[in-house]
Amino acid sequence: MNLHNKAVTLHDMSLRDGMHAKRHQISLEQMVTIASAMDVAGMPLIEVTHGDGLGGSSLNYGFPAHSDEEYLNAVVPKMKNAKISALLLPGIGTVDHLKMAKDCGVSTIRVATHCTEADVSEQHIGMAAKMGMDTVGFLMMAHMISAEKVLEQARLMVGYGANCIYCTDSAGYMLPDEVSEKIALLRAELPKSIEIGFHGHHNMGMAIANSLAAIEAGATRIDGSVAGLGAGAGNTPLEVLVAVLKRMGATTGIDLYQIMDVAEDLVVPMMDQPIRVDRDSLTLGYAGVYSSFLLFAQRAEKKYGIQARDILVELGRRGTVGGQEDMIEDLALTMAKQKGLI
Numbered sequence: 001m002n003l004h005n006k007a008v009t010l011h012d013m014s015l016r017d018g019m020h021a022k023r024h025q026i027s028l029e030q031m032v033t034i035a036s037a038m039d040v041a042g043m044p045l046i047e048v049t050h051g052d053g054l055g056g057s058s059l060n061y062g063f064p065a066h067s068d069e070e071y072l073n074a075v076v077p078k079m080k081n082a083k084i085s086a087l088l089l090p091g092i093g094t095v096d097h098l099k100m101a102k103d104c105g106v107s108t109i110r111v112a113t114h115c116t117e118a119d120v121s122e123q124h125i126g127m128a129a130k131m132g133m134d135t136v137g138f139l140m141m142a143h144m145i146s147a148e149k150v151l152e153q154a155r156l157m158v159g160y161g162a163n164c165i166y167c168t169d170s171a172g173y174m175l176p177d178e179v180s181e182k183i184a185l186l187r188a189e190l191p192k193s194i195e196i197g198f199h200g201h202h203n204m205g206m207a208i209a210n211s212l213a214a215i216e217a218g219a220t221r222i223d224g225s226v227a228g229l230g231a232g233a234g235n236t237p238l239e240v241l242v243a244v245l246k247r248m249g250a251t252t253g254i255d256l257y258q259i260m261d262v263a264e265d266l267v268v269p270m271m272d273q274p275i276r277v278d279r280d281s282l283t284l285g286y287a288g289v290y291s292s293f294l295l296f297a298q299r300a301e302k303k304y305g306i307q308a309r310d311i312l313v314e315l316g317r318r319g320t321v322g323g324q325e326d327m328i329e330d331l332a333l334t335m336a337k338q339k340g341l342i
């Protein structure tokens with residue numbers, strides 16, 4: 001693979017996807033300290049919001065330690081070079097949330113939909129683009145559909161005004177060949193002015209390999225998390241990706257030793273549990289399940305005595321997608337009744 005002199009924009013998720021792993025309980029001080037250290041290390045883009053994006057605070061998704069507005073107002077003014085992004089899932093985040101984020105100084109808005117539902121992003125993408133924001137269409141659970149279907153949905157988002165399209169492996173299910181196929185088709189068929197991005201999860205141990213496959217196929221924006229802090233087995237560990245890209249001659253603008261230190265000294269000590277490929281997170285990848293379902297399934301295991309792995313396999317078999325968090329407890333209850341446990 002020849003990535004010599006290839007410029008890659010890395011985008012940190014530890015303070016947004018990592019919110020899932022932290023049950024949305026990151027303090028303002030932790031947000032500011034970690035974001036500031038990443039800024040100094042040269043991280044160009046950092047995402048800050050509830051794990052489920054703007055407006056995610058709810059019984060269904062979990063109540064955070066602070067509101068999105070509080071997090072953004074704490075972090076944005078402290079950034080010297082890094083830009084701050086916010087995620088928005090139409091139906092959870094509203095147009096008012098979008099305006100609030102813009103007023104707080106957010107520069108990049110990432111409008112996320114299930115991979116077959118790009119049509120619900122028209123209003124939010126349209127408004128973000130009109131406000132002059134870097135506007136990203138983020139197609140989640142992209143393993144569930146063919147490359148041609150991803151392209152069809154991406155074209156809708158581009159038509160609404162997105163200047164960048166993400167192929168998102170929310171379940172950490174994809175293997176490098178699938179990433180290559182999907183990214184290559186997007187790159188070949190979308191206008192050259194549209195950037196392509198990839199967001200991976202490490203549930204099958206493939207996050208670095210998949211990110212490299214994405215770059216080789218034409219992606220220029222790659223998501224990851226310092227120390228991998230993210231849902232499931234976490235996101236692509238950025239300090240590792242920086243080291244790999246450096247060895248391959250690609251450029252990220254990030255200082256390797258500084259980002260290693262952010263991972264080791266700031267992010268790892270904040271983890272509530274090790275973020276690793278274990279039997280439950282591996283099951284997410286193997287069965288193609290939305291990564292943020294992990295802690296919900298583990299809580300249901302404690303409550304109803306059904307193994308999280310069995311719950312996750314059944315969620316995969318049923319083809320559940322993001323937004324169906326309330327089904328997890330319901331399913332565990334049904335399984336427990338069937339087994340005569342309650």
Ligand SMILES: C[C@H](O)CC(=O)C(=O)O
Binds near residue numbers: 017052112170231322
């Ligand atoms: C709301 C999800 O956590 C977005 C994401 O990071 C993914 O689909 O993966």
Ligand SMILES: [Mn+2]
Binds near residue numbers: 017170201230231291
């Ligand atoms: Mn994710």
